[in-house]
Amino acid sequence: MTDIEPDATVDARGAACPGPLMDLIGKIRSAESGDVIRLLSDNNQSLTDVPEWVEEAGNELLALDEHDDYNAFYVEKV
Amino acid sequence: MTEHVVIVGGGTGGTVLANDLADRLEPELDAGDVRVTLVNDDPDHVYKPVWLYVPFGQREPDDGRRSLDDLVDDAIELKIDRMSDIDTESQRLQFRGSSPSVDYDYLVLATGSTLEPDRIPGLAEAGHDYYSESGATALRKELLEFTEGKLVLSVIGAPHMCPAAPLEFVFMADDWFRERGLREDVDITYTYPIQRVHGNPHIAEWAQPIMEDRGINVETFFNAESVDPKAETITSMEGTDLDYDLLVTIPPHAGIDLIEEAGLGDDGWVEVDKRTLEAEVAENVYALGDTADTGVPNAGSVAHYQAGVVGQRLASEIRERPATATYDGKTLCFIETGMDAASFVEFDYENPPSPAPPSEKLHWSKLAYNESYWLTARGLL
Structure with a gap:
């Protein structure tokens, strides 16, 4: 488990694909450079969607915590 | 009481x-x-x-x-x-x-x-839409006079009303310019925020080859960050710049x-x-x-x-009885694939969509439903 303190959390648990990724993109839009956003998603598609977009947008996936019924992605806006 | x-x-x-x-x-x-x-x-x-x-x-x-x-x-x-x-x-x-x-x-x-184009700098000034009466009317003026150049359809807002409509617009535009002998002079580009051309993977899988066949350019992972009305460019959060002569967008929704x-x-x-x-x-x-x-x-x-x-x-x-009715996610959509052909999808929370082969019959079914919609509004259909 990471000990990173996020600047904001997006709880997209329960949302159908591509909701979690779009929620993350929406939060990153309004974030400052250097901010860390934590995305909570229980949609397995996020495991591929989120890292792909983070790389495409030039941001950084700092950590991925796998919980029993959801995953937590820590994304830094570069 | x-x-x-x-x-x-x-x-x-x-x-x-x-x-x-x-x-x-x-x-x-x-x-x-x-x-x-x-x-x-x-x-x-x-x-x-x-x-x-x-x-x-x-x-x-x-x-x-x-x-x-x-x-x-x-x-x-x-x-x-x-x-x-x-x-x-x-x-x-x-x-x-x-x-x-x-x-x-x-x-x-x-x-x-509601539409919120002001969330994207430059969008309200430069972008056209067909998600409002005023937008559709203003776009008509531009589109009817458009005979050559770069037409960009950018999906910015998600979720947005009628998820099929961006696909429908580029399919219809492609066919419409072809029928008028102008398609070689019009470059059509479709952008979408995620790594495929539609939020639903089954619809994306169906639409992507049609876009390839029709010569519709696709830019995925394109989340518009700003529009420069003077330079006529739209720039994404992912760092891609696209030039346009006519910009049509699905604006942010809320x-x-x-x-x-x-x-x-x-x-x-x-x-x-x-x-x-x-x-x-x-x-x-x-x-x-x-x-x-x-x-x-x-x-x-x-x-x-x-x-x-x-x-x-x-x-x-x-009536003080237990409420048992529930919504199962049922969704029906006709999807225009040109000016005289359409597909159809039906799905719910458990069953994914499987788009029907495009046909003229489905196109006329869509137009017929649009006319009979008023019976739905009245609660009769």
């Missing part, structure tokens, strides 16, 4: 529900045991799917407007005003006009989506601010149980259509089916 049901929003969901309740609760309405009020800030009901055809000169915005007074059963009290506050503790609504406050026993929020202010959900979407459509954080509040955050498409068919579920649940509650 008279029970008061208040429906806010006279779009597809609100109007279908009002007429559903007029029929379902006829004995209680006749006896004065129940009142149903439909609130809308416009005296007209607007059928938005008509707007897709306006830029191509095939429909007029007025084809999608009818007076709510004509569509809604006389047993329903119609109130034309704009809501200014929702208090779910005291179960009271306030209004901007001269109307006094209204107390409800059951509230249904069907306030729909629900009304009052929903967030009332603590019912983020961005104006009400957090609901996706099967019962009851608000998660307030008693006696339902939401339907775009307003209900269920994860299903923001489509008229969804609002229509959800209205039937909410109507049954409200009737059960008013």
